[in-house]
Amino acid sequence: MSQACGHDRLTFESSTFLQHTDYARPNEQARQTAATVDSRTQTTKHIAGAFCAPLILPGDDLAEDPEYPAQSLKEWLDDEDRNEVQPARKTLYVVPPPTLDSSASFIAPWSQPDSKYDSGPTGMEPPNVNDIGDYLRAFYHGLPVKVLPSSTLRLATWDGNKSKTPRFVGLQTASECIRIRTRASKDHVFARQLNLDDLLDVAISILPQDAFALLMLVPYDIYESPEDDFACGRAYGGSRVAVISTARYHPGLDAHMGVPRVHGWPASHCVDYLEACCAEADGDAPPAKKKKKTAGGNSRDTGDSPLHAAVAAHKALPSLEDAPSQEALSALWLGRACRTSSHELGHCVGIDHCVYYACVMQGTSSLKEDARQPPFLCPVDLAKVLRATGSSREELYRALLAFCEKHSDGHLFVAFKAWLEAQL
Structure with a gap:
């Protein structure tokens, strides 16, 4: 589907592929109860169309793992392994991409995709x-955020090996050099990848005493297990550290990786797009399953919901397919990194993957699914974050609104701004 799609029909429900899965969404009463500590407590009334069902498209995380356990607010509060924000340990730290030692300049090209897979214009930031x-x-x-100096980490050779395909490189901290495994990219999109587990070990070693959590950014492709083609990020929630890679979010890779631009959130809720995705998979889909009807869905196309406001704002911007500007693509890249950063830090707050709504805390099985998911927290996970930060819904939304207003080149941020304004 192209930008010519008008996204004229939107849905707040899952796609028709739901009938081929075992996923059963908690009903409206269960969702309301999950967002409260006491089931007798009156929950906040949400505008129709503000929060939608998970899309459940072929290959999506909940389609592949439909029985993933739900985590209510009460279950989150009762989790004995959850780290709590404390007065002396409440700062979120962000670690910039590592610099390169002069002996390790051969690593620099590892952050650039192979030109035969990169269909984007030059000059993207x-x-x-x-x-x-x-x-x-x-x-x-409500939580202080500190960005550490660019000199915090430095990539160097390991044991003096200056080969362009070393098995190991070193990541130098203020006190030690830690060995990082590398391997050739299995799909050849990038020359080499860094091991995610090793990077998380580095993150643990540099966690400041006053940190609630630490997020490390790397511009290189990463992998977690021998079976992986790649990974985009991971959190060790109990250890309060997370690592994300921005490499695969490079917009120049979208065509190769099948990532939807025009139908990224919020236009991922376009009925025509969902029908096309399901039609493509019809030949391989298992038989439809009998399901109980879930209660409380807003399936009507009201035309005045926060989702509609977000889609209208998305449509009003120039096409992301027909010669998009460098600024728009750079903002698209930033939006993807911001969304994943907030998701991985959510795990450090103790939040599990969401099964209640289309939500930033949903599990993700592919870059396609990642692009289709919203940047905001659903009512259940928002309640958890507000408890952790001590902030209010309005304060959080207004802070996000101010950020989005400063990034008007980005389709995601412009759509998110319209959604936030409709909510407020």
């Missing part, structure tokens, strides 16, 4: 660490 810090300052409003 990768996500700026200070912009990501500002976004997290808004998203976790």
Whole structure:
């Protein structure tokens, strides 16, 4: 589907592929109860169309793992392993991409995709660490956010090996050099990848005493297990550290990776797009399953919901397919990094993957699904974050609104701004 799609029909429900899965969404009463500590407590009334059902498209995380357990607010509060924000341990730290030692200049090209897979224009700016810090300052409003100096980490050779395909490189901190495994990219999109587990170990080693959590940004492709093609990020929630890679979010890779631009959130809720995705998979889909009807869905196309406001704002911007500007693509890249950063830090707050709504805390099985998911927290996970940060819904939304207003080149941020304004 192209920009010519008018996104004229929107849905707040899951796609028809739901009938081929075992996923059963908690009903409206269960969702309301999940967002409260006491089931007798009156929940906040949400505008129709503000929060939608998970899309459940072929290959999506909940389609593949439909019985993933739900985590209510009460279950989150009762979790004995959850780290709590404390007065002496409440700062979120963001670590910039590592610099390169003069002996390790051969590593620099590893952050660039192979030209045969890169269909984007030159001149795109990768996500700026200070912009990501500002976004997290808004998203976790109430917690201080500090961006560490660019000199915090430095990539170097390991044991003096200057081969262009070393098995190991070193990551130098203020006190030690830690070995990082590398390997050739299995799909050849990038020359080499860094091991995610090793990077998380480095994050643990540099966690400041006053940190609630620490997020490390890397511009290189990463992998977690031998079976992976790549990974985009991971959190060790109990250890309060997370690592994300911005490499695969490079907009020049969208065509190769099948990432939807025009139908990224919020236009991912376009009925025509969902029908096309399901039609493509019809031949391989298992038989439809009998399901109980879930209660409380807003399936009507009201035309005046926060979702409609977000889609209208998205449509009003120039096409992301027909010669998009460098600024628009740079903002698209930043938006993807911001969304994943907020998600991974959510795990450090103790939040599990969401099964209640289309939500930033949903699990993600692909870059396609990642692009289709919203940047905001659903009512259940918002309640958890507000408890952790001590902020209010309005304060958090207004902080995010101020950030979005400063980034008017980005389709995601412009759509998010319209959604936030409709909510407020």
